[in-house]
């Protein structure tokens with residue numbers, strides 16, 4: 001599953017090529033993808049009609065992101081909410097060589113050479129190219145909303161905490177949120193309810209950077225430790241975005257290459273290997289159902 005830095009990298013790549021593009025024609029090949037976001041989705045043909053007709057003639061004016069959702073904003077105020085989930089990808093193929101092909105999300109071999117292909121479920125024909133939504137296992141979704149407010153009213157972002165780069169996300173805010181919680185730090189972060197963007201990879205990396213065990217109960221952290229945790233989030237997330245995320249997430253960048261952040265991983269995926277700091281063997285445990293790697297010497 002891609003994490004926030006990978007999704008943000010894709011958003012940035014797409015932003016360079018589709019802002020200002022006009023939608024000429026839309027084809028939905030799998031009604032389920034545009035019908036709803038649940039796990040058991042019933043294809044809704046009315047949604048498909050709305051999706052295919054209302055978008056035509058509109059211009060893409062903005063591309064934003066909330067947690068791991070990409071929001072395509074149109075000149076009428078209509079919005080498309082895209083969540084790639086485990087195996088979705090977005091590909092932009094330009095009409096001519098003046099623009100770069102953008103391919104981001106789960107790697108799908110066919111998409112390198114042939115578009116649309118058997119995994120293509122939505123095609124937006126644009127005046128400067130075509131945008132494809134491809135998804136191997138169809139867990140992802142692309143939903144049409146009349147406005148950005150309608151997304152909020154739908155409760156789509158209701159449980160999300162702050163974005164790590166939001167100026168409201170401060171060390172004091174984090175301390176306030178952690179002080180009474182009798183939950184392991186990693187479990188709380190994975191829930192995304194305090195701050196978004198810390199999935200399995202970045203939770204482990206942030207905890208290592210902060211020198212704090214991911215299993216520590218939030219309410220046992222000292223003020224100094226909370227500050228260190230905060231500073232580690234503010235350091236690691238932008239760095240990971242800058243590197244295009246981690247290739248280990250099996251996620252391709254906008255230009256089809258892999259993210260570089262994996263080479264900075266200190267603990268994630270390194271169970272049984274030696275700690276770069278102290279040379280002791282890295283340990284692992286399971287927290288909230290996720291493999292968690294840490295150094296018992298460097299992290300307290």
Ligand SMILES: [Zn+2]
Pocket residue numbers: 275276277278279280295296297298299
């Ligand atoms: Zn160590």
